Structures are given as C-alpha cells and as structure tokens.
Amino acid sequence: MDYRDSAEEAEYRAGLRAWLADNVPPGHQNATTQDDRAAVAHAWHKKLYEGGYIGQSWPVEWGGKGLSPAMDAILNEETGNFNAPPLPGTAGYIGRALQMYGTDEQRTQLLPPTISGDIHWCQGFSEPSAGSDLAALRTRAVRDGDEYVVNGHKMWTSGGQYSDWCLLLARTDPDVPKHKGISAFLVDMRSPGITVQPIVLADGSPETSEVFWDDVRIPANQRLGDEGEGWRIAMTTVSYERGPSDIGFISTYRKNLAELEETAAKKGLTDDRETQARLARAYVLGEVLRLNVLQQLSLRISGRPPGEEGSISKQLWTHTEQELQHLALDLFGADVVTGRRPDYLHRYFMSRPISVYGGSSQIQKNIIAQRLLEMPRK
Numbered sequence: 001m002d003y004r005d006s007a008e009e010a011e012y013r014a015g016l017r018a019w020l021a022d023n024v025p026p027g028h029q030n031a032t033t034q035d036d037r038a039a040v041a042h043a044w045h046k047k048l049y050e051g052g053y054i055g056q057s058w059p060v061e062w063g064g065k066g067l068s069p070a071m072d073a074i075l076n077e078e079t080g081n082f083n084a085p086p087l088p089g090t091a092g093y094i095g096r097a098l099q100m101y102g103t104d105e106q107r108t109q110l111l112p113p114t115i116s117g118d119i120h121w122c123q124g125f126s127e128p129s130a131g132s133d134l135a136a137l138r139t140r141a142v143r144d145g146d147e148y149v150v151n152g153h154k155m156w157t158s159g160g161q162y163s164d165w166c167l168l169l170a171r172t173d174p175d176v177p178k179h180k181g182i183s184a185f186l187v188d189m190r191s192p193g194i195t196v197q198p199i200v201l202a203d204g205s206p207e208t209s210e211v212f213w214d215d216v217r218i219p220a221n222q223r224l225g226d227e228g229e230g231w232r233i234a235m236t237t238v239s240y241e242r243g244p245s246d247i248g249f250i251s252t253y254r255k256n257l258a259e260l261e262e263t264a265a266k267k268g269l270t271d272d273r274e275t276q277a278r279l280a281r282a283y284v285l286g287e288v289l290r291l292n293v294l295q296q297l298s299l300r301i302s303g304r305p306p307g308e309e310g311s312i313s314k315q316l317w318t319h320t321e322q323e324l325q326h327l328a329l330d331l332f333g334a335d336v337v338t339g340r341r342p343d344y345l346h347r348y349f350m351s352r353p354i355s356v357y358g359g360s361s362q363i364q365k366n367i368i369a370q371r372l373l374e375m376p377r378k
C-alpha cells in the first residue's frame with residue numbers, strides 16, 4: 001500500500017492544518033484538575049464538531065462524513081502534531097456499537113448528540129469481581145413489563161461523573177452459559193438509583209469511578225441488540241477501543257521524544273550510553289507501533305472491521321507509552337514533581353494503567369497466543 005497522501009488526502013490535510021492553527025486552545029496542557037481536563041475535552045469535542053472534524057468515517061446517514069478511514073488517521077496525526085487535546089475516544093467506540101446494533105429509534109435519538117458532543121458516554125462493563133473475566137459479571141437486569149430493573153456494582157467506570165449516558169452490561173439470564181446471559185443497555189445516567197463514586201488515582205485525579213445501581217429502571221426499548229447479545233456488543237466495542245484509531249499517538253510520541261532528546265542535551269547527557277540506549281529504544285518502539293498502525297489502517301481502508309489483531313496494537317502502544325513516560329520522568333527529574341512540568345507527571349501516571357484498562361497485557365498476550373497464533377492452551 002502507498003501511504004503517501006492522495007490529492008484528496010493532501011487537500012484535506014492542508015485544510016485541517018489551517019483549521020488547527022486557528023483553533024487548538026492555547027495552554028490546554030496546563031489543566032491540572034480532572035474537572036479542568038474534562039472541561040477541556042468537552043469544549044474540544046464541540047469545537048471539532050463545529051469545524052466538521054467529528055465522525056469522519058461514520059456513515060453520512062448517522063451524522064458522519066462518510067470519508068475513508070485514512071481521513072481519521074490524518075485527523076489523528078495532525079491533532080498530535082499540533083499538540084491538540086485528545087480526540088473524543090469513548091464517543092468513537094460506543095458510537096460504533098450504537099451504529100452497528102442500535103434500532104433506528106436509538107440511533108436517531110443518540111447518535112447526533114454523541115457526534116456533536118452534547119452528550120458524553122461512559123462504559124459500564126467491569127465489576128469488582130469481573131475484569132479480565134468480564135463474563136463473570138453479576139449486575140442483574142430483570143425484566144418487569146416494559147422495563148428492566150437493574151441492581152449491581154460497576155467498577156472503574158471512567159468519566160462516570162462527567163457522563164450523560166452509559167453503555168451498560170448486565171446479566172439478563174443467569175441460567176445459560178455465562179457469556180450468553182449478558183445484555184447491553186443504553187442508560188441515561190440521571191436515572192434514579194444510580195450513584196457515582198469517583199475513584200482517586202495515584203496522581204490525585206478522580207479519572208475513573210465506581211457506580212452503584214440500585215433498582216434502576218431502564219425502558220426495554222433502551223436495550224441495545226437482542227437479549228443475550230451483550231457479549232458480542234462488548235467485544236465489538238473493545239475491538240474499536242484497542243485498535244489503532246490513532247496514528248495520533250505516533251505524532252505525539254515523536255514530539256515527546258524530540259523534547260526528551262533536547263532535555264538530555266541540556267543536561268549534558270547526549271553522550272551518556274544509557275540515555276542513548278533508552279532514547280533509541282523509545283524510538284524503535286514508536287516505529288514498530290507506527291508500522292503496525294499503518295498495516296491495520298490498510299485493513300480498515302479495505303473494509304475489514306477491527307478484530308483480535310487490535311491486541312497486538314494494544315501491547316505495542318502500552319510498551320511505547322510506558323517506556324517513553326518512564327524516560328521522561330527520569331530526564332525531567334524534580335521538574336515533574338515540583339510543578340514545572342505537571343503535564344509529564346500526569347502523562348506518567350496515565351501511562352501506568354494502560355497495561356490494565358481495555359483488557360490487561362496478560363489477557364492481550366493470551367488472545368495473541370490462542371486466537372492469532374493458534375497456540376495450544378497448555
């Protein structure tokens with residue numbers, strides 16, 4: 001595949017660059033509280049929508065632009081180059097599940113405000129005893145006339161306190177094999193009986209939350225897909241979450257790496273063998289990730305939806321991000337903790353749980369070994 005821009009892509013990139021030059025909010029990296037970061041993310045979503053840069057490859061009938069996934073990649077790459085705030089990820093992968101499994105009524109109600117950033121989503125999958133073994137989830141949804149009554153406890157629901165809607169997984173049938181008894185629901189987070197309790201992470205930010213569901217009544221027409229289809233819907237969602245929607249990571253890594261090289265030079269470490277080796281390792285990991293992302297982009301362009309190969313990208317992404325942020329911490333030293341570079345403190349802390357959320361590294365290795373390499377289980 002030829003990865004150079006076609007004439008159409010070059011024109012799109014040029015227009016986007018001009019737009020980003022005028023619209024990236026200055027100083028957004030200095031947001032230090034979770035409330036500020038959420039406000040930056042929500043305002044950026046709105047701005048992207050107004051500029052026509054949300055839902056590039058989504059179907060036109062659902063508010064997208066119907067463009068090639070290559071335009072998503074260009075958008076990701078250029079927002080990285082311009083140090084823009086992150087693109088709205090959850091809207092992307094939950095939006096995909098809605099497009100694929102939603103009724104016309106659900107899509108009409110929820111896709112336009114999802115694209116425009118008028119509503120924000122969280123993902124209510126994990127529970128205290130159901131993370132890697134997600135199919136063991138215990139939250140129950142019991143049918144009662146035209147409604148389901150939900151009781152349970154969700155864990156690690158990121159952005160729960162900032163979300164208007166939740167894609168919830170709950171058990172509707174406890175008498176069938178565990179993967180088959182799960183259904184998915186679209187739930188208004190203002191429904192009575194939902195209590196969100198933020199979880200404060202190591203850097204003091206309440207990035208994620210636990211959510212208690214007590215007799216929450218959900219209209220039956222807000223079930224997504226059929227009863228028992230929840231597992232399939234969850235796997236579709238995580239395949240988009242793990243996959244390389246983001247070439248943007250790579251342009252961000254390159255910028256990060258250039259800054260680390262400069263910092264190493266300022267500290268007289270250019271000739272230090274260990275620093276050289278670590279910078280080189282971070283560079284090589286970033287390049288391997290870039291090539292993997294490009295290969296997967298080819299698959300998306302040829303019309304193949306993301307699949308289990310997203311586990312490889314997730315592993316490469318984890319290694320690259322953790323290597324880079326660990327090196328940054330060592331190079332910036334005290335500046336990171338004395339408030340001169342709060343952005344790198346946040347980046348370091350956020351690099352740690354990448355090996356856990358979206359499915360842990362061990363689980364990704366299991367998927368790669370068993371399903372992609374078809375290795376025996378023992």
Ligand SMILES: Cc1cc2nc3c(=O)[nH]c(=O)nc-3n(C[C@H](O)[C@H](O)[C@H](O)COP(=O)(O)OP(=O)(O)OC[C@H]3O[C@@H](n4cnc5c(N)ncnc54)[C@H](O)[C@@H]3O)c2cc1C
Nearest residue numbers: 123124125126131132156157158353356357358359360362
């Ligand atoms: C910051 C953060 C944000 C998150 N956001 C969300 C969210 O928005 N929505 C949501 O639903 N969930 C979210 N999660 C939850 C995340 O998906 C789970 O934490 C993850 O799936 C692991 O589950 P667990 O924490 O229960 O760990 P466990 O499943 O208990 O795993 C503990 C350890 O055992 C290992 N392990 C478990 N089973 C196996 C196995 N079969 N083979 C080898 N090793 C194994 C794991 O790799 C891990 O190291 C988030 C988590 C974090 C940390």
